[in-house]
Amino acid sequence: VSGGMSRALKRKIQQRSHSYDLIICDHLLSLYYLPDDYRGRTAYHAHAAHVAHSPRRLFAGLFGGLAIEGYRHEEVKACERVDLVFAENEDAAALSDAGVPFGKLQYSLTAVHRDKPKAPEFNVTHKKLGYVGYLGDNRNVSSLLWLINSVLPLVLELHPEVELHLIGKDPDLRLLNIAMQHDHIFIHTSHTSPDTTPPDCRIAVDPLLFEDHVDAKLVNALVRDIPTVTTRIALDRASQGAGGLLAASGAREMADQIVSLMSDRALWNSVRATSNRSAAERVPVQEVFYAMKRAIEVGSHKAVA
Numbered sequence: 001v002s003g004g005m006s007r008a009l010k011r012k013i014q015q016r017s018h019s020y021d022l023i024i025c026d027h028l029l030s031l032y033y034l035p036d037d038y039r040g041r042t043a044y045h046a047h048a049a050h051v052a053h054s055p056r057r058l059f060a061g062l063f064g065g066l067a068i069e070g071y072r073h074e075e076v077k078a079c080e081r082v083d084l085v086f087a088e089n090e091d092a093a094a095l096s097d098a099g100v101p102f103g104k105l106q107y108s109l110t111a112v113h114r115d116k117p118k119a120p121e122f123n124v125t126h127k128k129l130g131y132v133g134y135l136g137d138n139r140n141v142s143s144l145l146w147l148i149n150s151v152l153p154l155v156l157e158l159h160p161e162v163e164l165h166l167i168g169k170d171p172d173l174r175l176l177n178i179a180m181q182h183d184h185i186f187i188h189t190s191h192t193s194p195d196t197t198p199p200d201c202r203i204a205v206d207p208l209l210f211e212d213h214v215d216a217k218l219v220n221a222l223v224r225d226i227p228t229v230t231t232r233i234a235l236d237r238a239s240q241g242a243g244g245l246l247a248a249s250g251a252r253e254m255a256d257q258i259v260s261l262m263s264d265r266a267l268w269n270s271v272r273a274t275s276n277r278s279a280a281e282r283v284p285v286q287e288v289f290y291a292m293k294r295a296i297e298v299g300s301h302k303a304v305a
Contacts, residue, residue: 005032031078042082046075046091076100120200120226122265129155129164129258130201130226133217135187136170139210146251147207148178148185154255156184159262165201202268203227203261206245207254208234218245227271229257244275 014035017023024043025031034042079085079100087095092105131147133140144166155162166175167188179185204224206217208231218234232249246261248254261268 005029009033025078025082028075028078031081034081041084043084043086044078044082046079046085046087046095079104122202122268124200125202125226126200127159127162127262128201129162129203129205130167131165131205131207132167133206134170135166135168135175135189136172138172140168141172141174143207143209143211144175145178146209147205147254148182150251151207151254151258152184154252155258155262158259162258162262164205201226203229203258205258206230206234208237225272225276227261227268227275229254229261244271244273244277246271 010033013033017035017038017040020040022041022043023034023038024045025034026045028044028046031044076095076098079095083104085092085095085100085105087105096105131144135141135144148164152162152164163184163186165186165188166179169189171187171189175187179187204226206228208217211217211234218230227246228244229246229248231254232247235245235247246257248257261271
């Protein structure tokens with residue numbers, strides 16, 4: 001061990017590294033293990049540019065007990081060693097100011113700052129439920145059929161004018177058939193903004209019962225600017241919490257939540273505000289990993305992180 005780092009681990013990484021096309025170093029301290037003679041592409045996930053001006057000392061025993069300013073200096077040097085640097089927006093700006101080449105910073109995740117229409121207010125929405133997703137996936141379809149058969153009838157008992165709008169590509173024949181037979185269900189196979197619900201929908205629904213990978217779906221739900229109702233199963237499967245989403249344990253509870261949001265303006269505004277706060281915390285982190293995933297898919301066949 002040297003300065004808190006393992007020489008044995010560094011040797012093992014050195015021996016295996018040439019079998020990989022890309023190495024991702026997650027956090028500055030992992031740069032210790034980046035082989036000097038590696039010829040593949042390298043990436044660095046920066047965590048700490050925002051602490052540059054703190055007077056506290058950090059990681060005593062590692063890198064000789066660097067003070068924060070020294071830590072910042074090491075981070076800039078780390079960025080020089082790698083091909084790509086991934087950082088959240090504010091950290092990317094700080095690293096750029098410190099001298100990291102702008103083209104090396106992968107902050108295209110600043111999509112969270114893209115221009116988008118002003119979010120609707122309660123009184124300009126209609127009694128519509130909106131679902132966005134791939135309509136040809138069997139698991140998505142199974143969850144939607146549960147919503148249609150078990151939840152929607154309960155909602156219609158109290159709000160008979162409610163409509164369910166399904167937005168997505170390649171709708172399954174089962175959904176097409178049920179929409180043809182049901183006056184309250186509409187399918188949209190193309191939409192100008194495929195990642196968002198129509199602007200006049202009052203509530204978004206994500207009946208995630210059978211899907212395995214729910215984190216991306218829940219993050220997408222947080223940025224829709226309208227309250228979202230999902231399942232307790234989805235939150236239990238998620239790797240992180242998703243404050244601001246209403247989660248139901250069954251059909252009756254989901255129907256009750258939808259009914260309440262349909263008519264209670266104060267509740268609607270409260271849920272929406274909580275969702276926006278949660279999105280502000282989760283979306284930047286999630287965008288970093290989306291960008292890393294894209295880089296791996298485009299630039300390599302195998303990667304080690």
